[in-house]
Amino acid sequence: xxxxxxxxxxxxxxxxxxxxxxxxxxxxxxxxxxxxxxxxxxxxxxxxxxxxxxxxxxxxxxxxxxxxxxxxxxxxxxxxxxxxxxxxxxxxxxxxxxxxxxxxxxxxxxxxxxxxxxxxxxxxxxxxxxxxxxxxxxxxxxxxxxxxxxxxxxxxxxxxxxxxxxxxxxxxxxxxxxxxxxxxxxxxxxxxxxxxxxxxxxxxxxxxxxxxxxxxxxxxxxxxxxxxxxxxxxxxxxxxxxxxxxxxxxxxxxxxxxxxxxxxxxxxxxxxxxxxxxxxxxxxxxxxxxxxxxxxxxxxxxxxxxxxxxxxxxxxxxxxxxxxxxxxxxxxxxxxxxxxxxxxxxxxxxxxxxxxxxxxxxxxxxxxxxxxxxxxxxxxxxxxxxxxxxxxxxxxxxxxxxxxxxxxxxxxxxxxxxxxxxxxxxxxxxxxxxxxxxxxxxxxxxxxxxxxxxxxxxxxxxxxxxxxxx
Numbered sequence: 476x477x478x479x480x481x482x483x484x485x486x487x488x489x490x491x492x493x494x495x496x497x498x499x500x501x502x503x504x505x506x507x508x509x510x511x512x513x514x515x516x517x518x519x520x521x522x523x524x525x526x527x528x529x530x531x532x533x534x535x536x537x538x539x540x541x542x543x544x545x546x547x548x549x550x551x552x553x554x555x556x557x558x559x560x561x562x563x564x565x566x567x568x569x570x571x572x573x574x575x576x577x578x579x580x581x582x583x584x585x586x587x588x589x590x591x592x593x594x595x596x597x598x599x600x601x602x603x604x605x606x607x608x609x610x611x612x613x614x615x616x617x618x619x620x621x622x623x624x625x626x627x628x629x630x631x632x633x634x635x636x637x638x639x640x641x642x643x644x645x646x647x648x649x650x651x652x653x654x655x656x657x658x659x660x661x662x663x664x665x666x667x668x669x670x671x672x673x674x675x676x677x678x679x680x681x682x683x684x685x686x687x688x689x690x691x692x693x694x695x696x697x698x699x700x701x702x703x704x705x706x707x708x709x710x711x712x713x714x715x716x717x718x719x720x721x722x723x724x725x726x727x728x729x730x731x732x733x734x735x736x737x738x739x740x741x742x743x744x745x746x747x748x749x750x751x752x753x754x755x756x757x758x759x760x761x762x763x764x765x766x767x768x769x770x771x772x773x774x775x776x777x778x779x780x781x782x783x784x785x786x787x788x789x790x791x792x793x794x795x796x797x798x799x800x801x802x803x804x805x806x807x808x809x810x811x812x813x814x815x816x817x818x819x820x821x822x823x824x825x826x827x828x829x830x831x832x833x834x835x836x837x838x839x840x841x842x843x844x845x846x847x848x849x850x851x852x853x854x855x856x857x858x859x860x861x862x863x864x865x866x867x868x869x870x871x872x873x874x875x876x877x878x879x880x881x882x883x884x885x886x887x888x889x890x891x892x893x894x895x896x897x898x899x900x901x902x903x904x905x906x907x908x909x910x911x912x913x914x915x916x917x918x919x920x921x922x923x924x925x926x927x928x929x930x931x932x933x934x935x936x937x938x939x940x941x942x943x944x945x
Contacts, residue, residue, distance in 0.1 A: 497555065497556030497557075498555050498556030498557055498558050498592040498593060498594065499556060499557055499593050499594075499595065499596075499625070500522065500528070500550050500557040500558065500559060500593060501522070501596065501624075501625040501626070502522050502623045502624065502625075502756065502757045502758035503522075503596050503619075503620070503623050503624040503625035503626075504520055504522050504593055504596070504599075504625070505520055505521050505522045505620045505623045505643070505659065505756045505757070505758075506519075506520060506616055506617065506618045506619060506620050506623075506659070507519050507616075507617040507618040507659070507667060508520065508599070508614040508615065508616060508617055509614070509615060509617050510612050510613045510614065510615065511613075511615055512613070512712070513612065513710055513712060514712045514715070515701060515704055515710075515712050515714075515715030516532075516533060516534040516535065516704065516710065517532075517533060517617065518530065518531065518532050518533075518591075518601065518614060519531040519533070519657055519659075519669055520559075520591070521644065521645065521657070521754055521756055522550075522623075522756060522757050522758075523754060523755070523756065523757055524755075524757050526549060526550040526551075527547065527548070527549060527550065528547075528548045528549075528550055528559045528561075528591075529545070529546070529547055529548070529645065529754055530545070530546045530547075530548055530559065530561050530564075530589060530591065531543065531544070531545050531657060531669065531671065532544045532545075532564065532589070532603075532605075533669065533671070533681045533683075534704075534706055534710075535701075535702075535703075535704040535705055535706050535710070536679075536705075536706055537705060537706055537709075538705075539702055539703045539704065539705060539714070540678055540679070540702065541678075541679055541680050541681055541700070541701065541702065542566065542679050542706060543566070543671045543679050543681050544564040544565060544566045544586060544587070544605065545564070545565055545567075545671070546561035546562075546563055546564045546565060546588070546589060547561070547563075548560055548561035548562075548589075548591070555592070556592070558590060558591060558592045558593075559589075559590070559591040559592075560590055561588055561589040561590070561591070562588050563585045563588060564585070564586055564587040564588055564589055564603070564605055565583050565584065565585055565586070566584050566586045566679070567581050567582065567583050567584070567653050567654075567679070568581070568582050568584065568673070568677060568678065568679055569581050569582040569673070569677045570653050570654065570673045570677060571673060571674075571675055571676070571677055572672055572673050572674055572675055572680070572742070572743055573675070573743065573744060573746055574746060575675075576650075576651050576653075576654070576673075578650070578651065578652040578653050580653075580677065581652070581653030583653075586605050586606055587603060587604040587605030587606065588603070588604055588605075589601055589602065589603040589604075589605075590602045590603075591614070593614070595625075596616070596624075596625035596626070597615070597616050598613070598614065598615055598616070599613075599614040600612065600613055600614060601614055605707075606706060606707070608706070608707040608708065610707065610708070618659065618661050618667055619634075619661060619662040619663075620643055620659045620660065620661065620662065620756070621634075621636055621637065621640040621643070621659075621660040621661055621662045621664070621759070622636040622640040622641070622643075622660070622758060622759030622763060623643075623756060623757075623758045623759060624758075634662045634663070635664070636759065636763060636765070637660070637664065637688070637763070638762065638763055639660065639688065639727070639763070640660050640759045640761075640763045641729060641755075641756075641759045641760050641761025641762055641763040642658065642660060642727045642728075642729070642732075642761060643658060643659040643660050643756050643759070644657075644658065644659075644752055644753070644754045644755045644756055644761075645657050645658075645752070645753040645754040646658060646725075646727070646732060646734075646750040646751070646752055646753060647750065647751065647753050648748035648749055648750055648751075649751060650748075650749075651748060654670075654671060654672040654673065655670075655671060655753060656668055656669065656670050656671075656725075656734070656750070657669045657671070658693070658725065658727075659756075664687075664688070665685050665686065665687055666685065666686040666687065666688070666693050666695070666725075667683075667684075667685060667686075668683070668684055668685075668686060668693075668695055668698075668723070668725070669681060669682070669683050670682045670683075670698070670723070674742065674743075675742045675743075680700065681700070682698040682699065682700050682720045683698065683699055683700075684696075684697055684698035684699060684723065685697075686723075686725070691726065692724050692725065692726045693724065693725040693726070693727065694722075694724050695722060695723040695724065695725070696722050697719060697722065698719075698720040698721050698722060698723055698736075699717055699718065699719060699720055700717075700718055700719075700720040701715055701716060701717050701718070702715075702716050702718075703715055703716040719739055720738055720739065720740060720743070721736060721737050721738035721739045721740070721743065722736065722737050723735070723736045723737075724736075725750075727750070729752070729761035729762055730751065730752050730761075731749075731750065731751055731752070732749075732750040732751075732752075733747065733748065733749055733750055734747060734748050734750055735747035779798055779814065780819050781800075786802055786803050787800045787801065787802050787803075787812060787821065788800060788801050788803075790811075790835045791835055791836070791837045793837055793838075793839055793840070793841045794839050795816060795839075795840065795841060796816035796817075797813060797814070797815055797816060797837070797841035798813070798814040799811060799812075799813055799835060799837050799841075799844065800812045800813070800814065800821060801829075801831060801835065802821075802823065803831055804828065804831070805831075806831070807830070807831060807832075807849050807850075808828045808829075808830075808831055808849050809828065809829055809830070809831030809849075810823055810824065810825075810827070810828055810829065811823075811824045811827075811829060811835065811844060811846060811863070812824065813841075824844070824863050824868075824869070826868055826869045827846075827861055827863070827869040828849055829846040829847060829848060829849055829861065830846070830847045830848065830849040830850060831849070833846060833847040833849075834846075834847070841865070842864070842865040842866075843862060843863065843864055843865070844862065844863040845860055845861070845862045845863075845872075846860065846861060846863075847859070847860050847861070848860070848861055859871065859872065860872050
């Protein structure tokens with residue numbers, strides 16, 4: 476096989492529960508799968524609408540030649556959860572590759588059946604009977620399909636979904652019924668294609684390749700093929716021989732398209748096909764449309780009570796529903812107030828006035844809040860960020876020896892600081908490069924950072940050194 480796509484598999488031990496997870500089938504299972512101990516063969520799944528699925532098994536025959544099977548399955552459910560039941564695995568054969576292809580030559584032989592179950596979105600098993608053999612094979616994820624996730628179902632968070640994501644599916648030329656291409660856009664913006672076809676003697680053949688979107692086409696510069704391994708119990712990954720087959724180009728719309736190919740092997744030559752769609756994944760749809768918020772989450776609108784005099788403004792809302800507000804004391808000063816989930820009362824974080832118009836940052840668990848001390852009107856009095864900790868209350872960010880610092884932003888493990896350098900600020904110290912070492916909460920969090928001068932602004936960036944955070 477080509478270079479394997481890395482699949483990150485996490486095994487979590489349940490310390491307080493012995494209950495096994497139920498078997499699941501989600502749109503995110505539309506992907507390529509394989510058994511690491513049987514590298515060189517594998518399975519491709521398409522999760523379709525109406526509780527249907529298509530299964531492709533690419534493997535070898537008893538003589539080291541290529542073999543592939545296809546089956547349309549039904550998503551069923553029993554006491555163990557949801558699973559895919561394929562009652563007929565079909566192994567087509569008999570047609571010739573290329574211009575001499577005749578659909579009437581294709582012989583469709585039912586050779587077995589299969590049942591596919593997934594423990595989660597990463598691992599599963601398939602129990603099969605085919606060509607007189609029965610067995611169970613582990614399935615490990617080999618690819619992730621763009622716009623098709625398990626939870627949320629609309630894709631992988633943080634990975635973009637392109638407008639062409641809905642092109643994933645099975646494509647074929649009606650003049651070549653009996654062969655076809657499975658193409659899936661991957662979450663990393665590459666295309667994975669399998670071409671299930673025949674050689675010039677009517678024996679089964681399959682090719683695989685990775686492609687990219689180039690000027691409206693999907694270019695697959697290096698399709699590869701294999702040979703050498705044996706079917707079933709006699710399979711040995713060391714027997715798999717990989718060789719270059721050629722190149723392919725596809726141009727697809729939602730329902731129609733075209734492909735062309737050039738093979739390095741004389742028996743295959745070059746040519747093209749006019750394509751139509753045979754299958755569409757349950758997700759994403761074509762054309763792809765970004766999901767609405769209510770399609771990604773269970774949304775409940777809750778009114779936040781605010782005083783009629785406008786003295787409290789909402790500044791932040793955390794993922795757990797905690798609301799952070801600013802209670803104005805005067806034109807410059809304010810105090811932070813908090814409304815916890817499932818309450819309708821504001822709680823004042825006593826003991827510290829802050830700059831009313833300055834930024835306010837809060838950790839995802841609402842256990843730490845960072846704001847800026849209130850400067851006076853001419854910025855002549857030193858000011859710096861201060862932090863509130865759920866366990867101990869307000870405290871300065873110790874060790875931050877950069878006076879006149881305004882909190883300007885933050886990342887997951889960093890704070891961004893800037894100084895307002897007004898010409899009238901005679902008391903402000905000069906901006907000279909320095910290294911900043913700060914101890915967060917009473918020396919319990921070590922922070923390192925840097926300060927650099929850029930025109931009239933210097934920025935200090937402090938990186939969290941805790942080993943228990945990524």
